[in-house]
Amino acid sequence: MTPAIKASARHWVFGTMIALAGVAINRVLATGLEDRAHAVLAAAGQLIALGGLFVILLGIRRRLRLANADAPPPVSS
Amino acid sequence: MHSVNFLDLFQGITTLISSPPTILFGRLGLILLGMVLLYLGKKGVLEALLMIPMGLGMIAVNAGVLFLDPVTADQIVSGAAVNGDPVVAQHLVEQAASGKMPGGLFMAPMVEKSDNLMYLMQVDFLQPVYTFAFSNGLIACFVFMGIGVLLDVGFVIARPFLCMFIALCAELGTVVTFPIAIALGLTNGEAASIAMVGGADGPMVLFTSLTLAKHMFVPITVVAYLYLGLTYGGYPYLIRLLVPAKLRGLKMPARAPVKVTSDEKLAFSVVGCAVLCLLFPSAAPLFLSLFIGVAVRESGLKYFIAVIDGPLLYGATLFLGLLLGVLCEASTILDPKVLILLVLGILALLISAVGGLLGGYAAYFFSGRKINPVIGIAGVSCVPSTAKVAQKEVFKVNAASIILPEALGASICGVITSAIFTGIYITLIPLIGK
Numbered sequence: 467m468t469p470a471i472k473a474s475a476r477h478w479v480f481g482t483m484i485a486l487a488g489v490a491i492n493r494v495l496a497t498g499l500e501d502r503a504h505a506v507l508a509a510a511g512q513l514i515a516l517g518g519l520f521v522i523l524l525g526i527r528r529r530l531r532l533a534n535a536d537a538p539p540p541v542s543s
Numbered sequence: 544m545h546s547v548n549f550l551d552l553f554q555g556i557t558t559l560i561s562s563p564p565t566i567l568f569g570r571l572g573l574i575l576l577g578m579v580l581l582y583l584g585k586k587g588v589l590e591a592l593l594m595i596p597m598g599l600g601m602i603a604v605n606a607g608v609l610f611l612d613p614v615t616a617d618q619i620v621s622g623a624a625v626n627g628d629p630v631v632a633q634h635l636v637e638q639a640a641s642g643k644m645p646g647g648l649f650m651a652p653m654v655e656k657s658d659n660l661m662y663l664m665q666v667d668f669l670q671p672v673y674t675f676a677f678s679n680g681l682i683a684c685f686v687f688m689g690i691g692v693l694l695d696v697g698f699v700i701a702r703p704f705l706c707m708f709i710a711l712c713a714e715l716g717t718v719v720t721f722p723i724a725i726a727l728g729l730t731n732g733e734a735a736s737i738a739m740v741g742g743a744d745g746p747m748v749l750f751t752s753l754t755l756a757k758h759m760f761v762p763i764t765v766v767a768y769l770y771l772g773l774t775y776g777g778y779p780y781l782i783r784l785l786v787p788a789k790l791r792g793l794k795m796p797a798r799a800p801v802k803v804t805s806d807e808k809l810a811f812s813v814v815g816c817a818v819l820c821l822l823f824p825s826a827a828p829l830f831l832s833l834f835i836g837v838a839v840r841e842s843g844l845k846y847f848i849a850v851i852d853g854p855l856l857y858g859a860t861l862f863l864g865l866l867l868g869v870l871c872e873a874s875t876i877l878d879p880k881v882l883i884l885l886v887l888g889i890l891a892l893l894i895s896a897v898g899g900l901l902g903g904y905a906a907y908f909f910s911g912r913k914i915n916p917v918i919g920i921a922g923v924s925c926v927p928s929t930a931k932v933a934q935k936e937v938f939k940v941n942a943a944s945i946i947l948p949e950a951l952g953a954s955i956c957g958v959i960t961s962a963i964f965t966g967i968y969i970t971l972i973p974l975i976g977k
Contacts, residue, residue: 478810486818488818489818489821489822512822519814519815520704522811523700523811526807527700527701527703530701530803
């Protein structure tokens with residue numbers, strides 16, 4: 467496994483876990499609460515879940531950057 | 544020998560003459576509008592794939608009105624949702640029984656009871672398509688599958704922050720229009736449905752209005768599709784107005800040669816679809832449709848791609864246009880709220896475009912003046928029209944400046960953010976009351 471893929475794999479695992487934790491907060495924890503607390507926790511859960519997806523995207527971006535370090539220089543557009 | 548009234552032979556004309564003045568002028572106006580839409584579609588000013596079937600449907604439904612036989616008329620009256628006004632309901636029953644109820648043999652969108660629907664499906668030729676594919680959102684989902692197959696999420700994955708930031712800014716109209724619509728007297732469901740026009744995705748507007756404001760989904764969806772057709776013609780002027788030529792011609796930084804692999808795109812689609820469906824179950828059909836298209840594309844399933852990209856997408860588009868046209872019957876469209884919808888629809892799209900361009904400017908400044916701000920308009924979604932508009936405007940100023948990959952990324956993100964906002968509205972509105 468190359469360092470680039472290794473780094474990317476970590477992001478995939480953590481990102482998915484964070485996203486699922488966000489879903490759990492939104493769909494499980496928040497439902498047991500009253501009005502205001504429910505709204506705050508539900509919104510927080512959504513943000514955390516979407517944040518998890520961003521962690522995965524960061525991992526892919528990191529892999530691309532590491533892979534690009536070995537690639538020939540880019541062609542100007 | 545019985546004497547035959549000459550006008551009874553041509554009931555389309557008889558029903559026109561005998562109808563109240565508002566319906567008479569409404570029908571004539573809609574026939575004319577249908578012709579204009581068809582013409583503009585043919586000339587390429589509006590989206591031909593939608594406007595040609597829609598225009599012809601509009602002409603046919605408003606011209607082909609006849610006096611329904613008492614049995615069919617009774618099926619329509621008794622099968623429709625209970626009318627709030629008992630006097631109106633009684634009048635309709637009497638009109639149906641006397642054989643003087645005007646109507647067409649296309650479909651009866653307001654009928655809900657299953658027995659009546661079964662009868663009408665044997666009489667009205669578009670009723671089966673409407674009942675089994677339109678009113679349940681299937682056509683919207685088919686169109687979304689087609690969009691999914693056409694999308695390359697690699698553009699989003701390559702620059703996720705830029706794309707998502709711009710797409711979120713370009714949802715400004717979706718957010719701002721909602722309170723304005725409430726202030727203008729629309730209900731929460733109607734306001735959310737018309738606000739979704741700011742997301743610039745026809746299937747989303749259709750899905751939201753069918754869920755939240757079924758009684759108004761015809762004018763809302765028609766307004767949405769009309770305006771979406773106009774973005775192609777109107778947005779270039781907005782870009783020229785808000786972005787000076789010097790900035791429009793800005794060249795983007797060189798792109799990395801290593802691309803996102805199809806495995807990564809597929810895996811991200813799987814995780815993204817699962818998380819979004821878990822968060823917004825009410826919009827899950829839309830997410831599934833979009834991501835199944837992406838998954839099919841990235842898995843390289845050629846036969847599926849051919850089916851979704853061809854017959855499914857274009858078949859759905861044909862029937863979407865035709866049904867929208869046929870739904871534009873004068874009695875349905877002539878609602879006082881339609882004028883408000885017309886204003887709010889254009890406002891939503893305008894605010895979203897301004898929001899997108901502001902996002903483009905923010906990206907330009909935060910990136911150290913490297914990102915071309917015109918990309919912002921692509922965040923409004925309407926894949927791929929806005930991305931093409933952005934590239935075309937940039938190309939006019941500087942032929943060497945290529946922004947299409949980033950613009951497509953923002954546009955694709957726009958679809959995802961629109962679906963998220965659909966999910967938010969569909970989840971929230973029933974909680975606060977339709």
